[in-house]
Amino acid sequence: MGDREGSAGPPAAPALRPGPVYLTVFAIASCGLVYELVAGALASYLLGDSVTQFSLVIGVYLTSLGLGAFLTRFVVRGVARRFVEAEIGVALLGGLSAPMLFFAFSSPRWFPPVFYGVVVGIGTLVGLEIPLLMRLLKDTVVFRDLVAQVLTFDYLGSLAGSILFPLVFLPRLGLTRTSVLFGLLNAAVAFWSIRLFRDRIGPPGGLFARAGFVTAILLGAFVVADRLTAVAEENQYADEVVVAQTTPYQRIVVTRNRAGFQLFLNGHLQFSSVDEYRYHEALVHPAFAAAPRARRVAVLGGGDGLAVREILKHPEVESVTLVDLDPAMTRLARTHPLFLALNGGSLQSPKVRVVNEDAMIWIEKEPDLFDVVVIDFPDPSSYAVGKLYTSRFYSLVKRKLDPEGVVCVQSTSPLFARRSFWIVDATLRAAGFSTRPYHIAVPSFGDWGFVLASGRAVNLGNTLPEGLRALSKELLPSLFVFGPDVARLDDVPVNRLNDQVLVRTYEGEWKRFD
């Protein structure tokens, strides 16, 4: 026995060259820091309050590093092999952290435990790395130098990660791709370490296979991430994309920044949570002030539930019918925490009925009459939407309106698209409505316009619900005043189904500002 122990133990491995090991330290340090930043950024995008989120993430992450370091004392044999295994683990968990957490975010109850579980997991695995590497070098380098060199490269790697993450990777690749890319870097370090420590690992066994498997998963994630949001698309948004889905009807993208979140449909901004209250208060309340009754209300478009939130501030409202083409949009408004926080769960109100149908088709067969109709379609940038701005559509709306009822139409910007705005007004009048156009400043959009319309002359009222932030009785009449640069254009055509002049006009007008 003794004889065997003496001669069969692994022959003393040749001394390691420290240079390549320091390079490894540098790489894993930058990866480790990037995962921490990814987690911090993600938490602040999704949960808001960046100071708290970053503070918590850093604290939990550092503690986990300590936990990992502590655990290395239980590693007695096969130090090099354990290091490579830790590396593969970090590659997988760290690389998939962002996509995993975006996915987990759809379930508000599970998000915090999953989130901190991931942070602890990554921290622990990363915590294993440096102590194990130092033990591998302990026989080659004098301890004093070892500590100095390894920690130097560790901190330098962190510096590299902390500089490159916000300046290069996040803006170019976005969170998901950045985390997957650094996972791949970790996997590459695993391969490189298998080679570097080959004399200490012995036969690599399943290590290559595991590293290869993880690499394949990460490459797969890269491809999926690409299908989820193209790099080009992410670049087009100023902020981080937190929801991106393509429905049969449109591309829905939600971005998140420090100030709040934004909804884009087909690349067009629909609202920013920072100032949407200005838009939605202006969209809804003037019509209610002008309508003699507001028991039955229809909202056409507006699947985000924000107009409905304003409508429900009027207690006399008995029923709200929301007609939005895209079930994915109304589902988002009903289930996504960001939307729920903003619309107050308006679509869950028992007064609200959601219909997912083309408004043009719905309105032809709808039997009911409405007291107030709020029309909140995206801007007329295509024929498919433009048809909902035609004299035909407005005459169908008129048929569904109580004789004293009032309609409000979001009508794009009278400043950026002046002619388009006045075409909407002219088209409503061609359909037999009296109109009262008005506008309000919405910083995310600019000067934004609406048209009030009724089968009778529109009597502007001034009763507003309590607690509005943008509108007041005193302000209301001023919205109906148009300065010279947005003043009425009289020689504008009517937008018709067979001649959608609005779509062409709108495209031409916005081009000047792109």
Place this chain on the structure above:
Amino acid sequence: MEALRLSRRDAIASLVGLPALSAFAAALTGCGKKDVRGLPFEGRIVGPDVARGHLLRAGDLLSRPAVRTERVGTAIVGAGVSGLSAAWRLARGGDSDFRVFDLEDAAGGTAISGANDVSEFPWGAHYVPVPASPNRALEAVLEEAGALVGRDAEGAPEWAEEMLCREPEERLFFGYAWRPGLYPGDGASQEDLEQLARFRREMNVLAARKDSKARRAFAIPTRLSSDDPEFTGLDRITMADWMRARGYTSPRLLWLAEYGCRDDFGTNLDGTSAWAGVHYNAARLPGEDDDEDPSEFLTWPEGNGRLVSLLAKSAAGRLAPSSLVFDVVPAPKRGAPVRVRVLDAARNEVVAVEAAHAILALPKFVAARVFAPWRADPPAFLKETSWAPWLVANLTLRARPKETGFPLAWDNVLHDSRSLGYVVATHQTGPEQGPTVFTYYHPFTDEAPAAARAKLLAASWDDLASAVLADLSTAHRDLPDLVTRLDVIRWGHAMARPTPGFLTNPVRHLAPVGSVHFAHADSAGLPLFEEAQDAGVRAAEAVLAERGVRFASQAAG
């Protein structure tokens, strides 16, 4: 898979026409056929009932005895647009003593339509241009259809917005992308564009031309056009000759002009009378000095099936479908009846009908086998008239094809195809997403009509469906996976071809024989709804006059 591809390529090369239809025969009769694998969707060849029609050729019917004799004031033979318009006019004149016979199971002729869970769809004619000049009968029918909703201060008609073809009206697949409009403008040279502008200006000028009797040079219906030789002289040359003589050499412009001829007439530029070619471009313009093209189309998901059903209402209870009229003998003397014999295909029995008047609303190649005097002595005009064979297919799709470029329009044309492309049944009333029906049109213009017709009628559903799919797949690669059903109809004689000399063809000036009147679009020479309707209305008014009914003429002009 490879085999399927090959067979599709064969099919497209043959049916879609390179060179002409010669390879088609090979594909259908020989090697091509065995390569056709089962297509992943269902479909069939739907009417017209070729076999029933061909009973006329055999002539055996003439010896069959009638089981009974019926009497009617007016027998209208043929329930296409002209026959139904005659019925509509009689009914409006207060005369309901008529019957309309048609060999098909449904009325409508080449304007019939179909329907499924997804949409109604046309099987043939699918739009009516907004009349450029006043046309009483047409306006009356369009008013009944809810398309004419009022008149402005000057009395000009106002049209229902939802029935005017919605934007986008048309697009062209040209150079691997969809582009707006029909003119292949991408990469056009200055010279191309100048010729296009000059062509449009010239058509505007011709649209405005009037003769000494204040008749438009080119009018709809055509009988209202000037007979001044300055204009009718165009009928002696082909449209191709005219274009050449006028210095129109731009291939893009020639493509556009030929597309128009193929679309409306089923003829190529070199087979179209220049008069007809100019008429196509000029007659629908208002003839005022504006450069804007105001042409508007009225259309419905089921195409002109909408108007056919409306007209058929005026014949409700007096319509006899599945009834093959095989013999019409004019009255030998005044006061005697026209003798009509009909095969009731459902009961397989022959019925004799004695009618005081008859309106033969049939294409003349059929009338020649039905009308006894013509059977005995075939009229010369038959040799001068030819009919274009067409294939029409309806493709039901589970979803829209994925594509970029200009969005799906009503009329979608493929520049490099010998088909006319397709119209979208849900364009006018449906949503922009989800299931729809494409109606595909393909006139056979590159070969003698009889030869093309023989091949078309010999083709199987597999052959035709594969060819249609292969043709459209050049623009829509994902189409084969989207089709849930593909039905085809073969129109052996879709329309009379306005070849040079058609204006002087005696078929356009047939006088009634006794109390037998002739009414069909081929009497005008141009296969348009307006012509068919005008012929039917005028025949009916002639009958009303014979019957001593007082009426104000509804006919155009």
